[in-house]
Amino acid sequence: MDTFIIQGGNQLNGSVKISGSKNASLPMMAACVLTEEDVILNNVPDLRDIRTMKEILKFLGVTVEQKDTHTVSLNASKLNKNEAPYDLVRKMRASVCLLGPLLARTGSTRISMPGGCVIGPRPVDLHLKGIKGLGASVSIEHGYIKTEGKLYGADIFLGGRFGSSVTATANVLMAACLAKGVTYIESAAQEPEIIALAKMLVKMGAQVEGAGSHVITVKGVQKLHGCEIDVIPDRIETGTFMMAAAATGGKVALINADAKHIRAVTDKLLETGLSLKISSDSIEVERDKPITSADIITLPFPGFPTDLQAQMMALMTNGGGLSVITEKVYPERFMHISELNRMGADIKLETATAIVKGVKKLSGASVMASDLRASAGLVIAGLIAEGETQILRVYHIDRGYEKIEEKLALIGADIKRGKEIEHV
Ligand code: EPZ
Numbered sequence: 001m002d003t004f005i006i007q008g009g010n011q012l013n014g015s016v017k018i019s020g021s022k023n024a025s026l027p028m029m030a031a032c033v034l035t036e037e038d039v040i041l042n043n044v045p046d047l048r049d050i051r052t053m054k055e056i057l058k059f060l061g062v063t064v065e066q067k068d069t070h071t072v073s074l075n076a077s078k079l080n081k082n083e084a085p086y087d088l089v090r091k092m093r094a095s096v097c098l099l100g101p102l103l104a105r106t107g108s109t110r111i112s113m114p115g116g117c118v119i120g121p122r123p124v125d126l127h128l129k130g131i132k133g134l135g136a137s138v139s140i141e142h143g144y145i146k147t148e149g150k151l152y153g154a155d156i157f158l159g160g161r162f163g164s165s166v167t168a169t170a171n172v173l174m175a176a177c178l179a180k181g182v183t184y185i186e187s188a189a190q191e192p193e194i195i196a197l198a199k200m201l202v203k204m205g206a207q208v209e210g211a212g213s214h215v216i217t218v219k220g221v222q223k224l225h226g227c228e229i230d231v232i233p234d235r236i237e238t239g240t241f242m243m244a245a246a247a248t249g250g251k252v253a254l255i256n257a258d259a260k261h262i263r264a265v266t267d268k269l270l271e272t273g274l275s276l277k278i279s280s281d282s283i284e285v286e287r288d289k290p291i292t293s294a295d296i297i298t299l300p301f302p303g304f305p306t307d308l309q310a311q312m313m314a315l316m317t318n319g320g321g322l323s324v325i326t327e328k329v330y331p332e333r334f335m336h337i338s339e340l341n342r343m344g345a346d347i348k349l350e351t352a353t354a355i356v357k358g359v360k361k362l363s364g365a366s367v368m369a370s371d372l373r374a375s376a377g378l379v380i381a382g383l384i385a386e387g388e389t390q391i392l393r394v395y396h397i398d399r400g401y402e403k404i405e406e407k408l409a410l411i412g413a414d415i416k417r418g419k420e421i422e423h424v
Contacts, residue, residue: 002398004391004405006382007414008364011250014411018238018257019045019402020070020231024193026094027170028200028231029053032062032074033101034174035204037226039074044231046070048399052092056084060102076105083110086143090114092399096124099145100171103136104178108148113140118371120332126165130156130172134179153181153220162329163300164189169216170197176218177206185216191301192261196232203227235261237401239308240376242266242285243315244408246274247384251286252411259283264304268294268312272319293321293358298329310336310377316356317345318384323356335370336377342367343381343389364389372400379404383413392420 020043030053032039044050046069054064054072061080065073082102089095089112102109114124128138128145133156136149153176158168169189174197176183188194190212198211204227207219238257245252246269259266259278266276266283272291277284293316298306306329316323317340327333331352341347343365346357364387369375375397382389391397394417397404405415 001392001420002394003418003420004379004382004394005416005418006364006379006389006391008362008383008385008387008389010248010383010412010414012245012248012252012383012408012411012413013250015253015255016241016407016411017255018233018241021045021193021196021234022047022049022400023166023236024196025050025231026053027097027167027174027193027197028229029057029072029074030097030101031174031197031200031204032057033060033076033079033098033105034177035224035226036077037075039226040067040071040228041074042071042228042230044070044072045234045402047402048395049092049094052088053095056088056095056098059084059088079105082106082108084112086112093122094167096127097167097170099127099131099147100173100175103131103147104151104175107150109146111145113143113145118335120330126158126160126168127171130158130168130185131175134172134175134183151175151179153179153183153218155184155186157186158189159187166191166193169194173197173208173216173218174201176220177201177208177224178222179218179220181220183218183220185218186214188214188216189300190214192232192235200227200229203229232261233258236305236307236373238262238283239265239305240311240380240401241407242269242283243308243311244380244383245285246272246287246291247315247318247380249287250412251284253282253284255282257281257283262305264302265308268296268304291315291319293319293323295324297326300329306330306333307373309333310374311380313337313347313354313356314340314377314380317347317359317362317381319356319358321358323358325354325356327352336374339367339370339374339378340381343385345381361386363387366390366392369393369396372396376401376404379408379415382415383408
């Protein structure tokens with residue numbers, strides 16, 4: 001298995017090109033099954049979850065053509081299955097976002113229930129409620145979600161215990177495009193990835209209004225056509241590099257970044273004393289003095305994203321003072337705390353709140369990546385730690401970051417990919 005070996009202490013300086021968004025690309029790829037025509041997506045990141053989605057689409061009979069590293073052409077005219085087996089779904093939970101479009105296209109689906117997840121319970125009740133609301137029958141049999149029936153426009157409320165759901169909104173939105181009548185999705189997720197998906201669907205001929213607000217209105221149409229569209233920049237990769245630069249000091253320009261998508265993050269980083277220069281498609285981050293502590297509460301968009309909580313925590317281990325970080329989206333998403341503490345951090349967990357006391361220095365150690373964003377937090381910790389850090393199980397990070405070690409090395413980090421040595 002691959003590992004990262006990091007020698008900490010280098011400042012980061014230079015520029016980094018931000019890749020296309022993973023979490024926007026995945027539902028946009030799933031949307032290709034809504035039409036028999038070509039769907040061409042540009043600026044798709046080259047990473048593991050995207051390769052998994054291509055594998056699932058091929059299994060369904062979709063023709064997948066990689067035009068160049070970041071352009072993929074999808075054609076679902078020969079779609080010949082309506083099911084996603086456990087073997088494929090267990091590799092990536094986001095495969096559940098095929099439920100809505102496949103049902104709308106074929107009239108029935110059999111999709112494996114996604115299993116447990118290290119970031120805590122991740123139910124799919126809102127997905128099922130939304131699909132039922134559109135008139136389909138839904139049952140769980142032998143670990144599979146079975147759905148069947150014609151879809152009709154309806155008034156559907158998608159708010160859950162932890163706010164709205166991003167992929168449930170994507171599922172209902174895609175299904176409603178081909179339903180008969182008008183659908184109102186209330187308490188819809190407002191994430192930029194939902195706006196991106198809605199823009200794509202409109203380009204395909206769908207009638208969608210209100211994406212980005214609490215209520216999305218979809219007037220069903222009979223048929224959708226193909227389209228070509230660019231994927232938006234990855235706001236979580238952007239935030240991760242901002243925090244890496246904030247942690248090490250130096251000056252880093254993030255090219256192809258959209259600051260409008262991470263206002264809650266830029267606002268917090270400014271509060272810690274970081275300097276930011278923002279333009280329409282770039283963000284320059286400069287740390288010329290020690291940063292201060294910050295209190296964070298993760299929330300659905302436009303709040304502070306849960307997907308940047310671990311990275312912010314790694315940054316705060318070195319911040320002057322006490323930071324309080326509360327997780328309101330995945331209250332159990334704290335696997336990184338014990339690893340950060342092994343590196344000398346001082347973090348205590350009280351239910352869903354972490355109390356982080358800034359320490360003078362972290363020290364390099366062997367640590368274990370537990371999930372995608374936790375791994376990114378450990379990389380940031382490794383960059384500032386004294387000595388060598390070895391991060392095991394970096395396949396987690398490869399799921400969602402395109403060549404992170406190469407991008408970091410280009411701006412001055414001492415980070416290399418290696419192989420884990422098995423001790424017998
Ligand atoms: C999306 O997951 C992202 N994944 C996640 O990114 C991200 O952490 C999450 O949104 C929150 O921003 C993709 O976009 C592919 P949710 P999703 O449904 O849609 C609860 C990453 O690292 N809930 O918005 O699955 C749920 O338990 C990841 O890239 C229900 O209660 O998340 C959570 O508390 C991991 N019932 C909250 O809602 C449901 O049916 C938000 O989850 C669905 C969700």
